[in-house]
Amino acid sequence: MRYRALLGLAMLSVAALLAPPAAAAAAQGMGYTPKYPATFTHFDYVNPDAPKGGALVLSAAGGFDKLNPFTLRGTPPAGMGFSNGFVFAEYGLVFDSLTTPSEDEPFSTYGLLAEDVVLAADGLSVVFRLHPKARFSDGSPVLAADVKHSFDTLTSAQASPTFRAYWSGVQQAVVTGERSIRFHFKQRNAELHMILGQLPVFSRAWGQGKPLDQILSEAPLASGPYVVEKAEFGRGISYRRRDDYWAAQLPVRRGMFNFDRVHYEYFKDRLGEEESLKVGALDALEEGSINAWVRRYRGDRFATGELLKDEIAHRRFTGMQALVFNLRQPRFADVRVRQALALAFDFDWMNQRLFYGRRVRTQSYFQNSDDLMAQPALDGPEQAVLQGLRLRQRYADMTHGELPRPVATGNVADNLRRQLLQAQRLLNEAGWHYRDGALRDARSQPFVVEIDIASRASEAVLAGYARNLAKLGIALQLRLRDASLIKARQDAFEFDMAVDLLAGSSSPGNELHDELGSAAAAQKGSRNLAGISDPVIDELIEVIVGSHDRATLAAAARLLDRFLLHQHYGVPMYYDSRYYVARKAWLQRPAAALPQRLLARSWLLTMWWAGPR
Incomplete structure (x- = not known):
């Protein structure tokens, strides 16, 4: 299973697993014990006291023509987290999922929208119980009916076929209570209950009854830490952090999503991104070309220390x-x-x-x-x-x-x-x-x-x-x-x-x-x-x-x-084996090393913060 760009996922145990506020679940039969106990307060790789505030300006290539990341046609904006219809693409700013993985262990996942998960003894169904505090950005509660709507819509012909393939082993989703939903499986599947935890949940009110493939310019109505503040198709998009984000104090979210605003500026070519960084218009840029990194990332702002070059070692599964x-x-x-x-x-x-x-x-x-x-x-x-x-x-x-x-x-x-x-x-x-x-x-x-x-x-x-x-x-x-x-x-x-x-x-x-x-x-x-x-x-x-x-x-x-x-x-x-990131000196990051499976751009987006300028 994947968590995009190719991050590992969790394996849940056979018994009732997630207790409030969030507890680990690992497949006992898979021979793995979760690192974090039910009483943990934050992940080791974040700074739980990271200050909130400031704005982060990043770049994206090409353009976008829709705000819906789940359909096949068109291009969604950067920051949505489900580019090309992949549930497992990268951290997104707008959508919460039922569970979320830790990035410093290969097989564990922890409760986010779901505060409790129970896998049936026969392995043919799983029940998710939702956190009572979970709220969409309009203040409405996240209910089991919204989870079922999200699942049924994403596995329909309206959405990218990737979702249907990913959850093809699910027979049906049945609402069993206001905040409880059971997924029935076609046959035993060792990981299906885990990858269902990746389900991005959105409100039934998103699009006001339109079919999913007709929702283009309406900003998603979801429960994540950010909302779309302004979108200029093909030019740029801005996200605003929610002051009322329901999960801000959960152990799986402490120290994360620290910027008040995140803005993506779009560029037609890579040189435009590099030059914008050098003149101070961008705050950080991950470089994929080593030739460019060695030869072009230089100039006055690098000489004065206003811009820094980080080479960050990793041993991520690369495929x-x-x-x-x-x-x-x-x-x-x-x-x-x-x-x-x-x-x-x-x-x-x-x-x-x-x-x-x-x-x-x-x-x-x-x-x-x-x-x-x-x-x-x-x-x-x-x-x-x-x-x-x-x-x-x-x-x-x-x-x-x-x-x-x-x-x-x-x-x-x-x-x-x-x-x-x-x-x-x-x-x-x-x-x-x-x-x-x-x-x-x-x-x-x-x-x-x-x-x-x-x-x-x-x-x-x-x-x-x-x-x-x-x-x-x-x-x-x-x-x-x-x-x-x-x-x-x-x-x-x-x-x-x-x-x-x-x-x-x-x-x-x-x-x-x-x-x-x-x-x-x-x-x-x-x-x-x-x-x-x-x-x-x-x-x-x-x-x-x-x-x-x-x-x-x-x-x-x-x-x-x-x-x-x-x-x-x-x-x-x-x-x-390394990430290459050029950034402004005021950007601060956790003292802990980059978790093995985390992408550099996700790490910067979700766990860094604005320091003194």
């Missing part, structure tokens, strides 16, 4: 960032073609020339996980899971020999040449041959690949890859497009290759159906960009979702990782 192939296109159907295109990606050259040696090559779909990454040899738990698979014979060929990890060139020309020769042989075997100045198939059609990019910075990153593909006779064409258009094209599966992030949760589960499952491959707007459709993968996902102990789940995840690597569904790229 598989890759250039994925659109398998719906016949030319990518042959695994030899996909493997050949991956061999042309020279990460070591790129890392030395562009990234100052600071990037790390992605090796796994569960990168940085201690127990989910595939290892060279199968162990006992993996063998046990394998023996229970209906399609184990298809898996058998992948249980011997080396794992197909990305090949390193060491930035040595001869090594790259050997990789390209191997790629050429694979392409020839697949029916592609070089003639008349291009790599062509049996019908003499040239091999041309398009990749949509949203910024010029991506051109520099992919230029070396384009040169290597050209040596094979493949033309890689980079198309600079608006981010919203790229999203629309990807939702409709109208692309050749695309940068995507797959898997990566510390506790994988239901989200795998939407990312890797066969049903999602044909569902426009799903997270299965690549169009992966394989019964072996579907079966392994079912084993993971149905696991009732961590050892079985981890073993099945390692088998899934191994199978995915053998299929070469994408060109593995890289990740960074």
